[in-house]
Each structure stands twice: as structure tokens, then as C-alpha cells.
Amino acid sequence: MKLSRKLTGARIAIIEDDTLLRESLALFLRARGCQVNAFGSAEDAGRTGNLDGYDAVISDYLLPGENGISVLRRARESSENLVTILITAYAKADLAEEMRRAGIDAFLPKPFSTEELESALQRMIDTKKVADRW
DSSP: OOOOGGGTTOEEEEEOSOHHHHHHHHHHHHHTTOEEEEESSHHHHHHTOOGGGOSEEEEESSOSSSOHHHHHHHHHHHOTTOEEEEEESOOOTTHHHHHHHHTOOEEEESSOOHHHHHHHHHHHHHHHTOGGGO
16 A cells, blocks of 8 residues: 555654554654654653644553653644554553544554554545645
């Protein structure tokens, strides 16, 4: 599956404390024409300023310090057109409700394939009609 041309040039932030996964996702998306910044924690991402300069933010749930739902909620507050995707291997009963309240667009349980990530991004872009910006 090839990433849609609509995503070429998309600005994507990845917040994931697992270095191998973070760098693999960044490499995958860069190879498809996306502009990617990868961070190991919410604090690292915060040092660069707000996340409102991105088209999509992908965050792990369990991060050092602030959790991914909190990060994505804050990002969502800065831009309602921002695509937000939560990834995690941690499943808890009320996670879906927390995600809904935070306005998170999609959830990918670990392990997931690059095709699943690609599909989720494309679905969210198409739904939000934000591809016109790129």
C-alpha cells in the first residue's frame, strides 16, 4: 500500500519513548514524503513549542511524565483540525472513554503494522478534509 499523495508534505509529530519504534515510524513516514519530528517524551515535544504547527500527532499512551491522552488533548485544544492518534500496548477498560473525552481521532493497539498506521492517517485526513492544506 502506498501513502496517498495527499499526505506528501504532511507535518507529523511522533511522541514515543521506545527509541526503535519512534525512529522506525519516523523513517517510514519520511520515506513517504512526510515531514516528521520525533520526540521521546511529552517534555521533549514541549521544548519545541506547541504542537499546533503539525497536521498530525501520534503519541504513545504510557510516556515518562505526562501521558499520551493528556498530550493529545492539549494538542487538540490548539487546533481542531489536527489529526490525533494514540498508540499503546496498555489496555484498560476506560481508555476508550478517556480518548473520546479528549477528542482523539484514532487508536492503534501495539503491535501494529505500518499499513495500519498508514490507513488510520489516511482515514483521518479524509474525514477531517485537512488534506487541502498540504
